[in-house]
Amino acid sequence: MSLEDRTNTVGFVGLGQMGAPMAENILKKGHRLIAYDIGKRKVERAVSLGAQAASSPADTARRASTLISMVDTTAQGEEVIVGPGGFIETAQPGDVIISMSTIDLTALRGLHPKLAEQGIDLLDAPVTGMEKGARAGTLKAYVGGDAAALERVRPVLQAMASEITHFGALGQGMAMKLVNNMLMQVNRVLIAEALALGAKAGLDPNQMVETISKTTGNSVAFQYSAPRILARDFDGIRMEITYKDVELQVALAKSLGMPMFMASMALRGYEMGKAMGLGGKDAASIVTLYEQWTGVPVVPRE
Numbered sequence: 001m002s003l004e005d006r007t008n009t010v011g012f013v014g015l016g017q018m019g020a021p022m023a024e025n026i027l028k029k030g031h032r033l034i035a036y037d038i039g040k041r042k043v044e045r046a047v048s049l050g051a052q053a054a055s056s057p058a059d060t061a062r063r064a065s066t067l068i069s070m071v072d073t074t075a076q077g078e079e080v081i082v083g084p085g086g087f088i089e090t091a092q093p094g095d096v097i098i099s100m101s102t103i104d105l106t107a108l109r110g111l112h113p114k115l116a117e118q119g120i121d122l123l124d125a126p127v128t129g130m131e132k133g134a135r136a137g138t139l140k141a142y143v144g145g146d147a148a149a150l151e152r153v154r155p156v157l158q159a160m161a162s163e164i165t166h167f168g169a170l171g172q173g174m175a176m177k178l179v180n181n182m183l184m185q186v187n188r189v190l191i192a193e194a195l196a197l198g199a200k201a202g203l204d205p206n207q208m209v210e211t212i213s214k215t216t217g218n219s220v221a222f223q224y225s226a227p228r229i230l231a232r233d234f235d236g237i238r239m240e241i242t243y244k245d246v247e248l249q250v251a252l253a254k255s256l257g258m259p260m261f262m263a264s265m266a267l268r269g270y271e272m273g274k275a276m277g278l279g280g281k282d283a284a285s286i287v288t289l290y291e292q293w294t295g296v297p298v299v300p301r302e
Helices: 003-007 019-028 040-048 057-063 074-082 105-116 130-136 147-160 172-200 205-212 220-231 239-255 261-275 283-294
Strands: 009-013 032-036 066-069 096-099 121-124 139-144 161-168
Touching (some): 003 009, 019 032, 032 040, 032 057, 057 066, 057 074, 066 147, 074 096, 096 105, 096 147, 105 172, 105 239, 121 147, 121 172, 130 139, 139 172, 161 172, 172 205, 172 283, 239 261
Parallel strands (some): 009 032, 009 066, 066 096, 096 121
Antiparallel strands (some): 121 139
């Protein structure tokens, strides 16, 4: 691969529920793409859409100058970016690494000195909009890091996101994402609790949802979770991912010396859900715990 080809190529690691459609949108916008995931079938699908396959994150960085990490956990993000066989082994001065995963803010900032020594820029750009936004290319990207580096990769971000907001230094995009996620994820526990309470009191869950949708109790979280609860559709954002996010929110607050009442309680709820085998289901499935406690299902009445 020529230097020019490498400069005009995007490397993408992490072809999961969000990453796969994000990578597809990069291809749709005409960018050359090198893709890697530990799941071979995910890579094969990306190749069928026009991507080239990489054998590792290091191989990805050898062949692309804009590098994206979209994995699940902090440990995975660290491994992809600075671990053995990671981006850092073959990335070149002037390259930009974009961490788009929701990971620990302190750990993210700890990656920067290692990369800066080699002249490699690091941005955090976690996104909101869920899978629907990933497919439509309408995600919102919250960016932290060097403004000049952001401008160099803006066309790539625009392929995936309809809104790109720069919040300041490295990690500030992550802080914004955690704050936004907290409002959604804590609220989802309360939604399950409220609907379970109403069902136990004899209300028809379908009538409750219709009513709340037109009152002050309505919210984006309600519109996402309540229909899933009624339909028993728990194939969505895995509870183990939601738990990880809330854990990061609580950890950030702890690092800042701030008490967190509601997020801490929600964390315990999701922890119970995981212990009961709900980790792979959408977090709205936490309602099933309340149903066990009340003995009343939160489903429309016949």
